[in-house]
Amino acid sequence: MSDLFLAEDRKKLEPIRKGYGRGLLEAGKRWDNVVALCADLTESTQMHLFAEAFPKRYVEVGVAEQNLVTVGSGLAAMGKIPFVSSYAAFSPGRNWEQIRTTICLNDQPVKIIGSHAGLYTGADGATHQMLEDIALMRVLPNMVVIAPGDSVEAQKATLAMASDKRPNYMRVAREATPIITTDKTPFEIGKAYVFREGSDVTLISTGTMTYPALEAAELLEKDGVSAEVVHVPTIKPLDGATIIKSVEKTKHVVTVEEAQIIGGLGGAVAELLGENLPTHMTRVGMKDRFGESGKPDELLKHFGLSSAHIAMAVHHLMLDHANHKH
Template sequence: MTKKASRDGFGKALLELGEKDPNIWAVSADVSESTRTHWFAEKFPQRFVQVGVAEQNMAGVAAGIASCGKLAFISAFGAFSPGRNFDQIRVSVCYNDSNVKIHASHAGLSVGPDGASHQMLEDIAMMRSLPNMMVIVPCDMEEAKKATLETAKHKTPAYIRTSRENSPVFTTPQTPFELGKANVYRDGKDVAIFACGLQVYEALKAAEELKKKGIDAAVIDMHTIKPIDSTIITQYARKCGVVVSVEDHQIIGGLGSAIAEVLCEKCPTHLVRVGMKDSFGESGSAFDLFKKYGLDAAGIVKAAEEAVKMKAGGFGLFKGSLGRFSKEDELHLDIE
């Protein structure tokens, strides 16, 4: 199977967009080769702006370009954008509903040896909290290309998160992609595994291992975190009775939290979240880190088995009362 970095898909799409539309601009904060915007810069230097190590300025420049009726793509490492320019993204881009697309590469543990300072594990939480912002986390190079092309059709801010690590390209140009609509890559009835980014492939491998153990797992690619596909979440929560979320991100505020919000409001179901548990990363190869922090196939198998055991113990889909709270459990406060 071919292995390519998802950032390559972004770079290819940006170049394709630039060839078709003279209103496409790109703005980079020093790392154009690493984020693949250099392909665009080499062909369209008159529509490329290099601001240097100035991520806040990059967001402001892009918002200005958008105010002139253009579509601006900004690109940097996730640790620096939105890590260092969140205020400018919030005010200059989102508050004005500017037509700016933000590409963050080198996100999550997958940046590997660069270590904790560069492993952006909080960005999904930050970006999905912003009004007007779409949040997309593609699973491979092909999906990253489609995501970039699709966001260009919308005149609202969008955040596209990609990885540096070469990973299996298991989708094809013909694989359907629609913003806000998840892709079911494997059906199942015992547990539903919702994943994003590189963890989608790990989830598919986990499903094969679970099959050997007699567990039929569904695997759903949640490439769009915002707007979230609440329909597919509730559908598989009801079908499987238990849910697992997997992400290369903190379990606080990311995909798992987005799914939990849907389940709480529409279909209360037990959820096991796989991700970084309120901790920073460390230096190491991407896949060694996935293994250490339980984000590989083996870690997902363990989480799915835990979820299935909870369902067997009566803690899956809540069909009746949501608790055993009684009158005697009330706290009696002396309030005047």
């Protein structure tokens, strides 16, 4: 898609969280009321850039995630735009009720960043590989849920969040992933983007899984299957119009995410299509299981999330659909 200015190759790697760190620093420069809070993970959540530039606007709360978000709520009540970061397993993993009451129901524009989300957390194992964050945040009224596809998009998403009036959640990954967009690629909260056009199947992906989805589309092309790839960096509010438009054309859907399919992107798309355009679909993602230690690529293979697995899921879906027709 030439108007999306995607990267010409996808050889450059960078952790998505680094884009958040740069975006936060930039947001701090642009807006005086942007403040940041961390729970003893300043550098690994990439907040050190902001902390060094704006020490008076930086609050270290210690290992206390319930306090992290509620202090954030109080700062927002005084007109600040607080970015609060920890690992996703702890925030929003541990402090969901505080987020629900003091941020969502209370409607304060706190920006919650869950770093080290998904299998890309790798060696740390199941305790730290947060796979339920999308589901947890998606059910909350007022909450916006964002999962950028690379570090460049994460930087833009961070700036967009800083000027969004709602509570926001953004998940970012630990290990380096390919950069698939450029500075010119558009990003708007609530918009999905067709990263590749196709006619036989729609791959709907979010976060780190858009890269393998694009790879899968290339594999499928060799097999004579034309796959459209819709990148969904905002899971809530979901860009139903873009998704439905694509699915009306392809009539087959495979969702791809590095999170639980129950309540995740797969759940969200199934809800959308179930009510508006019932379609044969397969959800690729974590299927009601926990992760384990390993390198990210080992884990993606083990749990059926590699590009080859995605391509296989498409073949199975299309075969099943063809059989149903007879």
